[in-house]
Amino acid sequence: xxxxxxxxxxxxxxxxxxxxxxxxxxxxxxxxxxxxxxxxxxxxxxxxxxxxxxxxxxxxxxxxxxxxxxxxxxxxxxxxxxxxxxxxxxxxxxxxxxxxxxxxxxxxxxxxxxxxxxxxxxxxxxxxxxxxxxxxxxxxxxxxxxxxxxxxxxxxxxxxxxxxxxxxxxxxxxxxxxxxxxxxxxxxxxxxxxxxxxxxxxxxxxxxxxxxxxxxxxxxxxxxxxxxxxxxxxxxxxxxxxxxxxxxxxxxxxxxxxxxxxxxxxxxxxxxxxxxxxxxxxxxxxxxxxxxxxxxxxxxxxxxxxxxxxxxxxxxxxxxxxxxxxxxxxxxxxxxxxxxxxxxxxxxxxxxxxxxxxxxxxxxxxxxxxxxxxxxxxxxxxxxxxxxxxxxxxxxxxxxxxxxxxxxxxxxxxxxxxxxxxxxxxxxxxxxxxxxxxxxxxxxxxxxxxxxxxxxxxxxxxxxxxxxxxxxxxxxxxxxxxxxxxxxxxxxxxxxxxxxxxxxxxxxxxxxxxxxxxxxxxxxxxxxxxxxxxxxxxxxxxxxxxxxxxxxxxxxxxxxxxxxxxxxxxxxxxxxxxxxxxxxxxxxxxxxxxxxxxxxxxxxxxxxxxxxxxxxxxxxxxxxxxxxxxxxxxxxxxxxxxxxxxxxxxxxxxxxxxxxxxxxxxxxxxxxxxxxxxxxxxxxxxxxxxxxxxxxxxxxxxxxxxxxxxxxxxxxxxxxxxxxxxxxxxx
Numbered sequence: 001x002x003x004x005x006x007x008x009x010x011x012x013x014x015x016x017x018x019x020x021x022x023x024x025x026x027x028x029x030x031x032x033x034x035x036x037x038x039x040x041x042x043x044x045x046x047x048x049x050x051x052x053x054x055x056x057x058x059x060x061x062x063x064x065x066x067x068x069x070x071x072x073x074x075x076x077x078x079x080x081x082x083x084x085x086x087x088x089x090x091x092x093x094x095x096x097x098x099x100x101x102x103x104x105x106x107x108x109x110x111x112x113x114x115x116x117x118x119x120x121x122x123x124x125x126x127x128x129x130x131x132x133x134x135x136x137x138x139x140x141x142x143x144x145x146x147x148x149x150x151x152x153x154x155x156x157x158x159x160x161x162x163x164x165x166x167x168x169x170x171x172x173x174x175x176x177x178x179x180x181x182x183x184x185x186x187x188x189x190x191x192x193x194x195x196x197x198x199x200x201x202x203x204x205x206x207x208x209x210x211x212x213x214x215x216x217x218x219x220x221x222x223x224x225x226x227x228x229x230x231x232x233x234x235x236x237x238x239x240x241x242x243x244x245x246x247x248x249x250x251x252x253x254x255x256x257x258x259x260x261x262x263x264x265x266x267x268x269x270x271x272x273x274x275x276x277x278x279x280x281x282x283x284x285x286x287x288x289x290x291x292x293x294x295x296x297x298x299x300x301x302x303x304x305x306x307x308x309x310x311x312x313x314x315x316x317x318x319x320x321x322x323x324x325x326x327x328x329x330x331x332x333x334x335x336x337x338x339x340x341x342x343x344x345x346x347x348x349x350x351x352x353x354x355x356x357x358x359x360x361x362x363x364x365x366x367x368x369x370x371x372x373x374x375x376x377x378x379x380x381x382x383x384x385x386x387x388x389x390x391x392x393x394x395x396x397x398x399x400x401x402x403x404x405x406x407x408x409x410x411x412x413x414x415x416x417x418x419x420x421x422x423x424x425x426x427x428x429x430x431x432x433x434x435x436x437x438x439x440x441x442x443x444x445x446x447x448x449x450x451x452x453x454x455x456x457x458x459x460x461x462x463x464x465x466x467x468x469x470x471x472x473x474x475x476x477x478x479x480x481x482x483x484x485x486x487x488x489x490x491x492x493x494x495x496x497x498x499x500x501x502x503x504x505x506x507x508x509x510x511x512x513x514x515x516x517x518x519x520x521x522x523x524x525x526x527x528x529x530x531x532x533x534x535x536x537x538x539x540x541x542x543x544x545x546x547x548x549x550x551x552x553x554x555x556x557x558x559x560x561x562x563x564x565x566x567x568x569x570x571x572x573x574x575x576x577x578x579x580x581x582x583x584x585x586x587x588x589x590x591x592x593x594x595x596x597x598x599x600x601x602x603x604x605x606x607x608x609x610x611x612x613x614x615x616x617x618x619x620x621x622x623x624x625x626x627x628x629x630x631x632x633x634x635x636x637x638x639x640x641x642x643x644x645x646x647x648x649x650x651x652x653x654x655x656x657x658x659x660x661x662x663x664x665x666x667x668x669x670x671x672x673x674x675x676x677x678x679x680x681x682x683x684x685x686x687x688x689x690x691x692x693x694x695x696x697x698x699x700x701x702x703x704x705x706x707x708x709x710x711x712x713x714x715x716x717x718x719x720x721x722x723x724x725x726x727x728x729x730x731x
Contacts (some may be wrong), residue, residue: 042139043161045421046148046361046372052519055433055475055485057142057156057532059573059587063135063163068646068676069630070693071138072206073129074115074158075702075718079628079650079672081140082571082589084156085621087702088716090349091257091298091332093128094703097142098536098567099593099622100155100511102544105705106557107351107384108411108445108498109544112155112509114145118162118246120306120324121151123355123380127302127328130250133228134188134202136161142571143513143534144491147421147435147471150322150359150376154491154511154538162246165198165234166190171731174687178724181209196236204228210255211720212288214295221290222717225254240312248304258296260287261338262704262715263664281339287699288717292335294346294390300330316366320359327354333393337707338714345404348385348392355380368425378415384408384499389452407500407556409447409459415494416440421471433473433487441465443505445497459502467492467508483519488512496542496559507540507561528575538565541595543659546706547603562598562659565619567591581636586629593622595659602660604706617661626652640682648674657704664713667701685730692723 040051040060051060059081061071071077074093078086087094090105095113102112115122117131139159146152169191176184188202205227210220227250234244261282283289290296309321329352336345357378364371385394387406419437426432445461473487490512495505513536520529540561547558569591577583595617601609632646649671656666676691694700700718707714 040137042137043159047363047365047370052521052528052530053483054519055473055483055487055517057515057517057534057571059140059142061138061140063137065585066132066135066138068632068678069648069674070691071132072204073132075129076132077138077140077158078718079626079652080587081142082573082587082626083142083569083591084140084589085623085626085652085655087621087718088129088257089703089705090259090334091129091300091330092125094125094621095128095155095158096621097140097156098534098569098591099619100538100541100567102620105349106386106407106498106500107353107382108500109496109542109559110493112153112493112542114149114151114153114157116149116151116157116159117248117304118160118306118308119149119322119359120304120326120357121149121355121378122326123151123378124328124351124353124382126300126330126351127326130228130302131160131162131248133186133204134163134200134230136163142532143515143536144469144489144511146417146437146439146469146491147419147489148372148374150357150374150417151378151415152417152437152439152469152492154493154509162230162232163188163190163200163202164244165200165232167192167198172728174726174728176724176726178722180211180722181207182722182724183207184726193233198234198236200230200232200234202230211717212260212286212290215283215285215289215291216293217295219255219295221255221258221296222288223254224256225252227251242308242310244308244310246304246306246308248302248306250300250302252298252300254298255296256298257332257716258290258298258334259336259338259705259707259714259716260290262287262713264712283338287715288720290335290338292338294333294335296335297331297333299332300328302326302328316364318363318365320361320363322357322359322361324357325354328352331394336388336714337712345388346390346392347388348394350385350387350394351382352384353380353382369422371422372420374417374419376415376417376419378413380411380413382411382413382499384411384447386500403452405449405451407447407449407498409445409499411443411445411447411497411499414442423475429477431475431477433471433475435471435473435489437467437469437492439465439467439469439492439494441494443494443497445499447499449500449502457502459500461497461505463495463497463505465492465494465508467510481521481525485515485517485519487515487517489515493542498557498559501556501558503558506542506559509542509561510539511541512537512539523578526576526578530573532571533569534571535568536566538567539563541565541598543598543600545600545603545658558603560600562595562600562614564597565593565595567593567619567622569593581634583632584629587627589626591622591624591626593619595619598659600659602662604660604662612660614659617659618656620657620659621655623652623655637682642678642680644676644678644680646676646678650674655701657701658706665704665706667704670698670700672696672698672700687726687728687730689726689728690723691726692721694719694721697721 141157171189173187186204190200208224210223232246283291304326307323389403421435443463449457469490471489493509497505518531572588598614630648635643702716
């Protein structure tokens with residue numbers, strides 16, 4: 001009977017979510033909140049801890065925080081965490097932590113910031129814009145990671161922790177209607193199926209008209225047509241043995257992520273191939289419009305399957321197995337010059353990739369010692385076909401394609417690692433953490449540049465890398481409410497070999513990171529204040545830049561090593577809740593990120609680009625200051641209901657999008673304001689939210705890229721002012 005009830009309700013919930021758009025709201029009791037002032041329980045160090053007990057640069061956003069701030073993709077985390085900036089380039093997540101993170105549009109480079117879903121890495125940046133639904137919390141770790149996670153990273157990690165199956169029948173549905181014809185549904189149903197078998201089914205749909213139009217065809221651009229689905233089964237075989245399998249699917253089929261014409265950035269060229277191909281053909285109806293002779297499209301599908309086994313075989317020892325398979329097919333088409341002039345710079349950046357990872361973790365907890373030993377295996381195969389021409393679609397009739405050139409090929413990456421982490425209580429107040437990681441990684445690239453009709457430039461590239469990265473941390477607790485820590489850690493990222501360009505692989509990137517931190521709970525635990533100071537020294541920092549490709553018909557990426565760079569700064573986070581009615585959260589980040597030894601040429605200074613000493617130049621996506629504040633005031637109604645008023649302000653100073661500190665490729669200071677009002681019924685089951693984001697309707701850049709072919713600058717933008725109403729029901 002229990003099985004039939006669960007199946008019936010599941011089918012009903014999906015039908016409501018996919019067709020009628022009935023609402024949802026799941027935050028009657030947020031499982032990530034553990035205390036009256038918003039103490040959050042996290043697993044950033046692969047064990048359950050209060051956030052205030054973590055001697056690491058960790059920020060955590062609970063499911064309630066995510067929902068109230070309308071965090072629907074990783075892009076929405078922008079400025080909510082100190083010294084984290086996030087944008088998208090050609091539909092690829094561009095996550096930068098402390099100035100480190102950019103990958104470039106050509107496949108073959110690993111991001112400096114790893115993204116995990118329930119501990120399993122999402123390797124491709126094209127797949128990192130999904131999975132943001134039915135989350136328990138998001139954890140953002142700043143600085144190099146590798147002694148706690150299977151996949152190493154030099155910049156940091158973003159961990160998405162999904163809500164798990166429950167032992168009682170529960171769930172939620174919610175629906176949103178807003179401007180730009182927004183219709184959004186999300187929901188979940190969770191509970192027992194039969195015996196000790198539990199299940200959870202969750203979904204999210206979003207449909208929206210475009211933020212701009214193609215002035216040639218009248219078609220919407222930057223619209224949304226997305227579907228996401230996640231199913232989980234959990235078997236509590238014994239009190240000490242749990243098996244869980246999760247399957248996830250995400251699809252986009254719209255005209256999002258297209259380039260916009262930003263402006264003429266590079267006048268004065270004497271190369272006839274680069275003279276203003278698009279002049280007279282640009283949009284006139286606003287910066288979010290394009291005027292393209294070809295339709296643009298965004299098509300992507302991702303599938304993931306994750307199996308987790310947790311076995312506690314005595315009071316002190318636990319073994320976890322984490323197995324993951326993920327596949328992505330991404331097929332976007334953009335008009336690279338964003339104009340109506342017919343020329344072969346329409347780009348199709350096709351990607352078909354799959355990854356497999358297996359991780360084992362043996363953990364010990366007892367007698368003042370907490371330890372972890374991990375084994376990790378990662379295997380990824382990538383096929384990329386990055387082509388340009390008048391009709392470059394990979395599934396088009398070859399006779400109609402009129403291709404100019406293409407970067408095409410495969411890359412196979414294998415990584416093996418063993419890592420360990422042990423925390424020893426030296427005294428009741430002092431603990432010492434010793435950790436390390438050994439990585440062996442290989443990359444084999446078989447690719448070619450094809451310049452039509454008959455020129456082929458093949459590239460067979462191989463890289464093999466070995467690295468040992470240590471970590472040492474000292475924790476001191478003068479009392480129960482204060483923790484001080486100091487840490488040294490090293491990070492490693494394997495060399496880059498792009499799929500297509502014949503450039504030799506870069507050298508590996510190494511970072512030595514030093515941190516001191518304070519974690520405090522003050523004034524009877526009504527104020528939580530966390531401070532971190534950091535200094536990181538990079539050797540052979542991997543840096544990308546955009547450059548004309550051969551016949552200057554399109555743009556490619558070049559990766560090179562900057563011999564040295566240094567990032568340093570301070571981060572502050574606070575949560576203040578002096579009463580049940582009022583809560584304030586604030587963040588502040590200061591970042592000084594500069595190259596110290598780096599000589600390069602700016603490809604935009606054609607035809608003869610001189611070498612430039614970039615020592616002292618600022619790293620891309622490294623605003624000097626960034627801050628956010630969110631206040632919430634609750635009014636408790638006589639009938640037991642509640643009204644909540646909230647406002648949020650986000651601010652960052654000037655951001656450069658390339659390493660050359662060009663003013664035309666930067667954005668000045670930006671301030672955004674968001675607000676919402678929520679009504680919660682006396683039972684807590686029904687909620688109604690009226691919300692608005694980007695109230696001042698600021699035009700905020702997500703990415704800028706020089707377009708050498710037309711001597712212009714391409715742009716992508718964050719959303720304009722959006723507003724709507726969300727109605728939810730918990731059961």
